[in-house]
Amino acid sequence: MNVHFIAIGGSAMHNLALALAHKGYQVTGSDDVIFEPSKGRLQAHGLLPEVFGWFPNKIHEGIDAVILGMHAKADNPELLKAQELGLTIYSYPEFLYEQSKNKTRVVIGGSHGKTTITSMVLHVLKYHEKEVDYMVGAQLEGFERMVHLTEDNDFMVLEGDEYLSSPVDRRPKFHLYQPNIALLSGIAWDHINVFPTLENYVEQFQIFVDSIVNGGSITYNEEDPAVVQVVEQSQNTIRKFPYRTPNYKVEDGKTLLDTPEGLMPIEIFGQHNLNNLAGAKWICQQMGVDEADFYEAIGTFKGASKRLEKLVQGNGKVAYKDFAHSPSKVKATTKAVKEQYPDKRLVAFLELHTYSSFNPEFLKEYEGSLAAADEAIVFYLPESVAIKKLEPVSTQQIKSAFKREDLKIYTNASSFREVVFQKNYDNTVALFMSSGNYGGLDLNAVKDLFG
The missing domain is CATH 3.90.190.20 (Mur ligase, C-terminal domain)
Known part of the structure; x- marks a missing residue:
């Protein structure tokens, strides 16, 4: 498959480009500026554009899919050429859905905590050598890329961002994934440039919960009143699993988690992170990891990049x-x-x-x-x-x-x-x-x- 990226240098976009190249796709791309670490990583895999800028002559009928990044504008010359030729154009989340529509999609949403929870889930699965496809918003220790795609894996774990999909698709990204298993960690007004009121922002999470496939599940933070209201109001025929912060104590600068086997030292700390851990445990259990195995793995989790x-x-x-x-x-x-x-x-x-x-x-x-x-x-x-x-x-x-x-x-x-x-x-x-x-x-x- 021949895929062209418009705005290949973004954090998410370049990771998807690397994942597709690893999968065996033919990948090309353009951008007007690319910073590190994206620049070096693209260069190392032969995907860095030779010249920065937008070049309509890069767009031809031999391209199977064009992936449009948020950094591009609606009047981007390459986008206009792709539209003129009638090529298939995807936003980043649309393409991820296409790659995972025959898999069990696990989507972690929320104003805060979603990167950490996604990272915890992936850490636990990797610890127990359970192979899954994934997309996460931070670089994780032990993971080469932030995006991994295969033909064979049964699960796709996705961090569900509520920001817009592309310059020509104003839907929040997490509206497009149609989860089988979903989590909602918290709702606190953000991105006011596109969601000018709190009510408008909260509505996006209502749509997210309603987008879960019939018979699916929502795991949700019952300590957040806004989350509880959104989940309880949903008429979607899904299972609902509440979670809350587990008991823990801090001694001599070390956090000890209360588990069925007694107090267990963990690397992360803070009530919000212990709350995230409880959500991650529910998700892992729905993916086939039992409680004891979860605790064994999470004890070695040191956190997502740039998070505490x-x-x-x-x-x-x-x-x-x-x-x-x-x-x-x-x-x-x-x-x-x-x-x-x-x-x-x-x-x-x-x-x-x-x-x-x-x-x-x-x-x-x-x-x-x-x-x-x-x-x-x-x-x-x-x-x-x-x-x-x-x-x-x-x-x-x-x-x-x-x-x-x-x-x-x-x-x-x-x-x-x-x-x-x-x-x-x-x-x-x-x-x-x-x-x-x-x-x-x-x-x-x-x-x-x-x-």
């Missing part, structure tokens, strides 16, 4: 980084670190970086999200606000939104870098939270402060 990832520890000092940026994730992550290290001072560094986080109405959602931190510092670049063509956001607006009078706010990259490197970290945990890069802050250099 330990940067360095030494001399009574610890530093973590986390992808957390939405209010619910920031609150859960900050609380988790303070619970794990109750006797240490917690300094939280949060970068506001996304479209939603600069919206005055959405900013109010951050109230109390940094309450668990002993010292809270917010960084953002006014240039980022301007690039997104949004109204300027003042430091007073941010302070009012967080409802924290001692909140420190920095809007200059060099000033922020200075405060990070001059701070005394004795008996301290530093938590860096962002989906950006703090204006170019070198986290490897930060590690030296904790050596």
